[in-house]
Amino acid sequence: xxxxxxxxxxxxxxxxxxxxxxxxxxxxxxxxxxxxxxxxxxxxxxxxxxxxxxxxxxxxxxxxxxxxxxxxxxxxxxxxxxxxxxxxxxxxxxxxxxxxxxxxxxxxxxxxxx
Amino acid sequence: xxxxxxxxxxxxxxxxxxxxxxxxxxxxxxxxxxxxxxxxxxxxxxxxxxxxxxxxxxxxxxxxxxxxxxxxxxxxxxxxxxxxxxxxxxxxxxxxxxxxxxxxxxxxxxxxxxxxxxxxxxxxxxxxxxxxxxxxxxxxxxxxxxxxxxxxxxxxxxxxxxxxxxxxxxxxxxxxxxxxxxxxxxxxxxxxxxxxxxxxxxxxxxxxxxxxxxxxxxxxxxxxxx
Ligand SMILES: Nc1nc2c(ncn2[C@@H]2O[C@H](COP(=O)(O)OP(=O)(O)OP(=O)(O)O)[C@@H](O)[C@H]2O)c(=O)[nH]1
Ligand SMILES: [Mg+2]
Ligand SMILES: [Zn+2]
Numbered sequence: 001x002x003x004x005x006x007x008x009x010x011x012x013x014x015x016x017x018x019x020x021x022x023x024x025x026x027x028x029x030x031x032x033x034x035x036x037x038x039x040x041x042x043x044x045x046x047x048x049x050x051x052x053x054x055x056x057x058x059x060x061x062x063x064x065x066x067x068x069x070x071x072x073x074x075x076x077x078x079x080x081x082x083x084x085x086x087x088x089x090x091x092x093x094x095x096x097x098x099x100x101x102x103x104x105x106x107x108x109x110x111x112x113x114x
Numbered sequence: 115x116x117x118x119x120x121x122x123x124x125x126x127x128x129x130x131x132x133x134x135x136x137x138x139x140x141x142x143x144x145x146x147x148x149x150x151x152x153x154x155x156x157x158x159x160x161x162x163x164x165x166x167x168x169x170x171x172x173x174x175x176x177x178x179x180x181x182x183x184x185x186x187x188x189x190x191x192x193x194x195x196x197x198x199x200x201x202x203x204x205x206x207x208x209x210x211x212x213x214x215x216x217x218x219x220x221x222x223x224x225x226x227x228x229x230x231x232x233x234x235x236x237x238x239x240x241x242x243x244x245x246x247x248x249x250x251x252x253x254x255x256x257x258x259x260x261x262x263x264x265x266x267x268x269x270x271x272x273x274x275x276x277x278x279x280x281x282x283x284x285x286x287x288x289x290x291x292x293x294x295x296x297x298x299x300x301x302x303x304x305x306x307x308x309x310x311x312x313x314x315x316x317x318x319x320x321x322x323x324x325x326x327x328x329x330x331x332x333x334x335x336x337x338x339x340x
Contacts, residue, residue, distance in 0.1 A: 002245050005212055009249070012134035017127055027122070031131070038244060088270070104274070108127045 003043040006106060007051045011058060013108060018057045023113040028062040030110050034103040035070040035084055070103025135249055139217035142224075142252030152338040153224075153235045154331070155215075155253035157275065160241030162261035163285040165193045166318040167327075168236055172200045174328045179233040179335065184223040186215050186240050193238060203227055214245035217252040234335050243268070247275040254338055261286040262293050266300035269307050276307040281330055284315040287322065 014029065033039055045063060052058040070083035076095035083103055089096050130136070146153050156164050172181055182203040185194040194206040207223045209215060215223075220237060229235065237253055239246040258279040260268055263286060269276040276282065282304055284297070297315065304311050312330060316323025 002213060005214055005216075005245055005249065006131055008212075009135050009216070010131035013129055013131055014127075016134050017125070017129070021125060023125075100273075106131045108129050108131060108133075110124055110126050110128075113123045113125055114121070 003039060004047045004051070006039060007044065007047040010106075010108060011051060011055055014111065015055065015057055017108075017111065021113065023057065023111075025056075025114050026058050026061050026111045027114045028064060028112040029058070029108060030064045030066060032066045032068050032105060032107045032109050034068050034105040036100065036103040037106050039106060041065055066109065068103065068105065071101045072098045073101050074098045132248060132250070135216050135218070138221070139250035139252035142217050142221050143254065146252070146254055147338060149229075150339045151229055151232055151235060152255075152331075152335045153220075153237060153251075153253040154334070155220075155237045155239055155246075155251045155256045156259070157239045157243075157246045157256065157279070158241060158259035158261070159243050159264055162241070162259045162264060163318045164238050164241070164259055165196055167259060167283065167285060167316070167324075168197055168238065169200050170318050170321055170324050171236075171328060171331070172197070172202050174324060175234070175331065176201060178332075180231050182227055182229060182232045182235040184220070184227060184235065184237045186219075186223075186238060197238075203232070209240060212245075213240055213242050214249045215239055215251050216249045220251040220253070234331060243272040243275045247272070247278050255280045255334055257281045257283065259283045259285050260300070262289050262295045265293075266296050266303060269300070269303035273307045276304050276311065279308065279311060281312040281314065281327075283327060284313065285318050287315050288317045288319060 048063040052061050071080050072083040073080045074090035074095055075097040077093040079092050081091050083100060088098055090098050158164050183197045184205055184207055186207045186209050187193055191206040194204045198204040205227045207219060237251060256279045258275055260282060301313055304313055314323060314326045316327055
């Protein structure tokens, strides 16, 4: 399952953050989730509860999800547009020569340590 | 400040969730380079022909180099047995139900398989076009197989997989007449996602195109040692 792998990976990264900052416990983690990251929030939260409670550093911690919009840029006319609404075709010039600028990220923004 | 026990500290992190894995993968890759072991991470959808392609490849190359295979499967060892029957060192990795391999699992696999004297190793990743693309295994190169029945639009639907793959094998070209698979459109779609990708059409069943793939591997092994 996709979300479980992501949670395990996030926990590894957070445990590194914990060691680097000599943190003994983290009470909340804010994650930025791109709109086209392919992650389902509710699955991620379920996996988080299960896995975080098995880590001394993260037991009981809350996962806060901040959604980030996906934005594409058109290589033909240079304009940007919301990816989810228009897909691969530029709504201004109808070119299919477009690229995703942002929206796939799964990033740990901040943690609250206690 | 000192002595207070009810302090909350907000710490800015700004790191990808894959950060720890990415670092472990880079460390593994550096070690593989210094040992001269060329590790290829082979990814695809289930059933697109990873094991069949590996068997063909082993037949062609086993007299010129020492080969090993790490098979990842959620829970069976059929592929490891098939490959071992082709005469190379093979082990089954246990992914613990996970949909991908990460750098830690790859390292463990390599440690439990004796890789002394091995020139070329393959990692048959879990059949899936999403998760394996996100988790760097630490392999020297990423290879993926797209088989004809899956369709020429897959690069549009799974862009990340095609972006991270150094080489894309288009397998099962023998069945092209039965599917409306457009090879030129497929190439265009792959190169739009990854202009650097090497594309090799092949048929693992008959061996057609396997020469070009084996040459890619020989060049890779040589360049990895240089
Ligand atoms: N027609 C045709 N069939 C092929 C070719 N290559 C593989 N197959 C068949 O496709 C099926 C799946 O092949 P495998 O090599 O087991 O595929 P895989 O990717 O290892 O599958 P998993 O490990 O289960 O994900 C088998 O029945 C193969 O015989 C090919 O080039 N042409
Ligand atoms: Mg297989
Ligand atoms: Zn445009």
